[in-house]
Amino acid sequence: MTDDNFSVEDLVNFVDYNNLFYTPAFAAACFGLTTRRLADIEAENGLDIRRIQRGASSARTYTTTDIFEISALRRALGQAKGIGRQIVVSTFVQKGGTGKTTTAVGLAVCGQLAGLRTLIIDNDPQGDTSSMLGYDPDLGPDDLAEMGIPADRLVDGHLGNLISPLLRMRPFEAKTLDQVIKKPFGENGIHLIPADNYLEDLGVALDASNNSDMWYAKWIDDATNGRIPGCDLSGYDLIIFDNAPSGSRLTKNSVAASELLLCPVRMDKFSFRALIRLHDWCARFAKEYSYSPAIAAIPTMFKRNRTRLLNNLLRLNELFPGGVTEEKIYFSEDYEKALDAGIPLMLWxxxxxETLNAARTVYGEILDRIRGLAKAG
Structure with missing residues (x-):
């Protein structure tokens, strides 16, 4: 029991993603295609999409596996292209409640649908990204069995298990990537390195190491270039770190490894102060390391025709010229409802x-910036 009124079962919403079914219109919209073009792709490549009976006729119906398999097929056919080299991205705003995890997961889903092989790393000991993708870090093997949740939903490894072999102080058992990674939507969907509260111990180990902010960068470089047995990251085009709303050692490591920071921010005065602190933090980081990642500031929970919000948006563009997305994430109950349903918004x-189209436009803008960074080399 979590308290006198609620049990663990009350707080966990297990969703079997294999039992989610989508219409042709939803599946086509995931790729920006018409339903006719989607049907042509299936026919041309012999894809067998199940049909359900509706009265005297039948209609195609898609699972998440189908949708991500079509994404992989489009990439193989050259209809959706990679980006030439790997790009690392991190979420970072020193303020909670701005939509960092929703942004990270939404970008990961849209990146995979756009043909980028995407890995999302939960770098927050609270494990919100893991939970959003169906892996509750608070559930042990007995909890899963009691609640009828598949055993493969167990979080039994995290980033610390993969980085520990590089460190002088080794707080975790070393594991291979295959032992840690989760694939909530199958092999062709986004991949996840989950987190739990033990990840905090990695920060302690990093503090005790030389160059304490640079270990994530070293791990990614080594793992991408074949220098870490059992940990190959070379197959990923896009790696996304989702961070806690703090400038912890874990967060600093992800920032130092990244070429782009995703900074979702509400236009209220408290969140806006966090952006000003971010601006100052980036300036100090650049001075210390002679390097600073690019910024993608995303106005979130935006409401139309609010003078104060528009004034704050103007100021945001002044702080980060060229760094603010043109489209905004508008206030919508859909975000909370999707969270309650246990399904990432972009797949709900x-x-x-209107909610989905605005979000797809925002993530499309960010993916364009990622392609630009990759092209710039």
Whole structure:
């Protein structure tokens, strides 16, 4: 029991992603295609999409596995292209409640659908990204068995297990990537390195090491170039770190490893102060390391025709010229409802089309910036 009124079962919403079914219109919209073009791709490549009976006729219906398999097929056919080299991205704003995890997961889903092989790393000991993707770090093997949740939803490894072999102080058992990685939507979907509260011990180990902010960068470089047995990151185009709302050692490591920071921010005065602190923090980081990642500031929970919000948006563009997305994430109950449903918003068929279209536009802008960074070399 978590308290006198609620049990663990009350707080966990297990969703079997294999039992989510989508219409042709939803599946086509994931790729920016018409339903006719989607049907042509399936016919041309012999894809067998199940059909359900509706009265006297039948209609195609898609699973998440189908959708991500189509994404992989489009990449193989050259209809959706990679980016030429790997790009690392981190979420970072020193303020909670701005939508960092929703942004990280949304970008990961859209990146994978756009043909980028995407790995999302939960770098927050609270494990919110892991939970959003169906891996609750608070559930042990007995909890899963009692609740009828598949055993493969167990979080039994995290980033610390992969980085420990590089460190002088080794707080975790070394594991291979295959032992840690999760694939909530199958092999062709986004991949996840989950987190739990033991990840905090990695920060202690990093503090005790030389060059304490640079170990994530070294790990990614070594793992991408074949220098770490059992940990190959070379197959990923896009790596996304989702961070806690703090400038912890874990966060600093992800920032130092990144070429782009995703900074979702509400336009209220408290969140806006966090952006000003971010601006100052980036300036100090650049001075210390002679390097600073690019910024993608995303206005979130935005409400139209609010003078104060528009004034703050103007100031945001002054702080980060060229770094603010043109489109905004508008306030919508869909975000909370998707969270309650246990399904990432970009894959929740209950979302309003306007909500989804605005989010897809924002993530499309960010993916364009990622392609630009990759092209610039």
């Amino acid at each position: 068929k209950g979302a309003n089309k």
